[in-house]
Amino acid sequence: MSGGTLLENANPLIFQRSGERPVTLEEEDENFADPIDDREVFDILAVLPTDQVMTPNVLVYAVYPRDAYHTTLHLIRSINDPEHPLSLEELNVVEEMRVHVNDQASTVGVEFTPTIPHCSMATLIGLSIKVKLLRSLPDRFKIDVHITPGTHTAEEAVNKQLADKERVAAALENSHLLEVVNHCLNTKSA
Numbered sequence: 001m002s003g004g005t006l007l008e009n010a011n012p013l014i015f016q017r018s019g020e021r022p023v024t025l026e027e028e029d030e031n032f033a034d035p036i037d038d039r040e041v042f043d044i045l046a047v048l049p050t051d052q053v054m055t056p057n058v059l060v061y062a063v064y065p066r067d068a069y070h071t072t073l074h075l076i077r078s079i080n081d082p083e084h085p086l087s088l089e090e091l092n093v094v095e096e097m098r099v100h101v102n103d104q105a106s107t108v109g110v111e112f113t114p115t116i117p118h119c120s121m122a123t124l125i126g127l128s129i130k131v132k133l134l135r136s137l138p139d140r141f142k143i144d145v146h147i148t149p150g151t152h153t154a155e156e157a158v159n160k161q162l163a164d165k166e167r168v169a170a171a172l173e174n175s176h177l178l179e180v181v182n183h184c185l186n187t188k189s190a
Contacts, residue, residue: 075136076110079128080184082121091115093125098148106140108133113148122152126162127171128184 076099077089088094098111110129114122130145137143146159161167172178 075132076129078187079125079132080186082124082128082180082184088112088125088129094129107142107144108137109144109146111146111148113151117151118153122147122154122158123161124177124180124184126158127168127177128181130162130168131172131181132185 076094077087077096079088079094080086081088081091081093084091093112093115094110095113098113100109101107110133112125112129114125119125126145126147130143133141133143133145145162147155149155152158172181
């Protein structure tokens with residue numbers, strides 16, 4: 001952070017990012033129904049035609065021929081940390097093994113692990129993950145975002161806030177907070 005603000009965790013551990021999601025032959029087959037799975041939420045590969053416009057609330061799961069314009073959407077792995085110039089994956093805040101998707105039941109659960117037990121940014125991180133999923137997944141999904149059990153001193157309070165639809169909606173009506181969330185959701189240029 002700039003402006004002389006002290007970092008809460010000035011020296012976080014940085015982890016290696018996992019590889020990109022490989023596209024299988026089944027996923028390239030337009031006749032194959034590809035259910036949403038854990039890896040897809042962690043790192044969705046959406047292949048769009050060049051004339052298709054992506055809006056924040058629409059994800060296209062159809063797969064087009066290889067010569068089409070390819071856009072990789074990193075749902076939660078590439079969310080920026082609010083305090084450091086690193087992604088949540090690089091700080092090991094989110095891991096694929098902590099993403100649970102049940103396409104049949106239309107549920108998505110994500111556990112995230114703050115870098116330190118007293119992280120004051122935990123609610124903001126959880127809100128950023130929840131907003132990214134709400135904007136990206138079809139409306140049919142029930143989304144549960146919570147702190148990995150035993151990893152934060154205010155785990156119960158943060159989880160209660162993230163589970164409360166009215167609190168989440170009220171938070172997103174705050175223009176300053178929405179600006180910070182959107183900053184976390186903007187992907188970095190490689």
